[in-house]
Amino acid sequence: MAIKRIGTRTVKLENPPSILSTYTIVGPKEGEGPLREYFDEILEDDLWGQESWEKSESKIQEETIKSAIANAGLATKDIDYLLSGDLLNQIITSGYTARQISVPFFGLYGACSTMSQSLSLGSMLIDGGFADKVVCATSSHFSTAERQYRFPLEYGNQRSFSAQWTVTGAGATVLSSSGNGPYITYVTTGKIIDPGIKDVNNMGAAMAPAAMDTLINHFKDTGFSPSDYDLIITGDLGIVGKNIVLELMAKEGYDLKGIYTDCGVEIFNNIEQDTHSGGSGCGCAATVFNGYIYKEMLKGTLNRVLLMATGALHSPVITQQGESIPGIAHAVTIDVNKG
Incomplete structure (x- = not known):
């Protein structure tokens, strides 16, 4: 059971x-x-x-x-x-x-x-x-x-x-299994969501619907709302994907402004560093979480964070054959205290 x-x-x-x-x-x-x-x-x-x-x-x-x-x-x-x-x-x-x-x-x-x-x-x-x-x-x-x-x-x-x-x-x-935290307290597993995007240069649009799907299900399952978090951060949607999530979540009645950002937005200065929509890649969420988020939690600046890394589950071979790009997002709640 x-x-x-x-x-x-x-x-x-x-x-x-x-x-x-x-x-x-x-x-x-x-x-x-x-x-x-x-x-x-x-x-x-x-x-x-x-x-x-x-x-x-x-x-x-x-x-x-x-x-x-x-x-x-x-x-x-x-x-x-x-x-x-x-x-x-x-x-x-x-x-x-x-x-x-x-x-x-x-x-x-x-x-x-x-x-x-x-x-x-x-x-x-x-x-x-x-x-x-x-x-x-x-x-x-x-x-x-x-x-x-x-x-x-x-x-x-x-x-x-x-x-x-x-x-x-x-x-x-x-x-x-032992230690003084921060602690991982909740895990919400993503489902494949495919909005039909075929452009490999627009990963944010391909992954954003999966992020919204996981986030809404996390709130429904746990009873949490955006205000229960100090920070909600996706993995690497970049500027394009972040704006799509804000828009889609607002249509579902969730206001994420001031609480939500994206690792791909935070890791670069997209204008000064010419990264266009921001950062991506497995190392994006990995470095932002294990660097910025973890150290801010140790300081006590952040007490509860939802980390929701997003992935585009495609390959060069199948994309070259005209297939669309499936997206997925997995979320973990990190708490300074056990609960």
């Missing part, structure tokens, strides 16, 4: 896992953005001494995970499970990272929703009594994602104003 399930799509965790530590590594462009002071490590060179962008991304994720574990005062042998994912074919970044770290591994693919997906599953593993220590992580790299999903970098194509800039970076969270 699913005694921890409330409503149709939400789990209320009876033994909320505590966040023991986090760590973030970002690229040079992200380090020039408005959240620079919140990142643990800013690279001067996004190749980081590696032979390829793909090998660089693996190194970024690996070092982020190792540093998060060390920050918690733990060793890799103390970790029961690693849950991580990325954007590259067959989540190769995470697979090669897990090879180096050598702990029990679940590879996840939720596209840019992977940070919330990993936190959701990691929290349920701990709450269910299956683990005591879990690492949740993800990464992306502008130069790997760009040439896989859009154009070769050498092509030098113009970017549409609805396009977003894939974040170079990784974030990792260490969850524990």
Whole structure:
């Protein structure tokens, strides 16, 4: 019997896992953005001494995970499970990272929703009594994602104003069955919502309806309203997607103004840094959450946050065949107190 399930799509965790530590590594462009002071490590060179962008991304994720574990005062042998994912074919970044770290591994693919997906599953593993220590992580790299999903970098194509800039970076969270918080208290799992968007340069419009669907179901399941949160933040809808969510939610009777923003909006100054609609990629929500949000919660500036990373579940092959882009959004409630 699913005694921890409330409503149709939400789990209320009876033994909320505590966040023991986090760590973030970002690229040079992200380090020039408005959240620079919140990142643990800013690279001067996004190749980081590696032979390829793909090998660089693996190194970024690996070092982020190792540093998060060390920050918690733990060793890799103390970790029961690693849950991580990325954007590259067959989540190769995470697979090669897990090879180096050598702990029990679940590879996840939720596209840019992977940070919330990993936190959701990691929290349920701990709450269910299956683990005591879990690492949740993800990464992306502008130069790997760009040439896989859009154009070769050498092509030098113009970017549409609805396009977003894939974040170079990784974030990792260490969850524990014990600790002083912040705690993950609720998990709302997303459903595939496909509005029929086919433009790979307009991810915000493709994912925004999924964000609205998960958010409304979260409110219905929990009985919460926007005012119960200090911050509601989506993963990487960017400026275009954020405005769509505000408009769609207003039509459903929810006023999110002053409470809601998006990681892709916050990580860059889109005008000064020429990122058009903002940031995207698995590393977007991962670095903003494990950097900015977590550290503000430790300060007491934020007491309850809803993190809802969003993902576009497409691939270059099927998109080139004319298919539309399915979207998904997973949400987790993070509380300074257990409840």
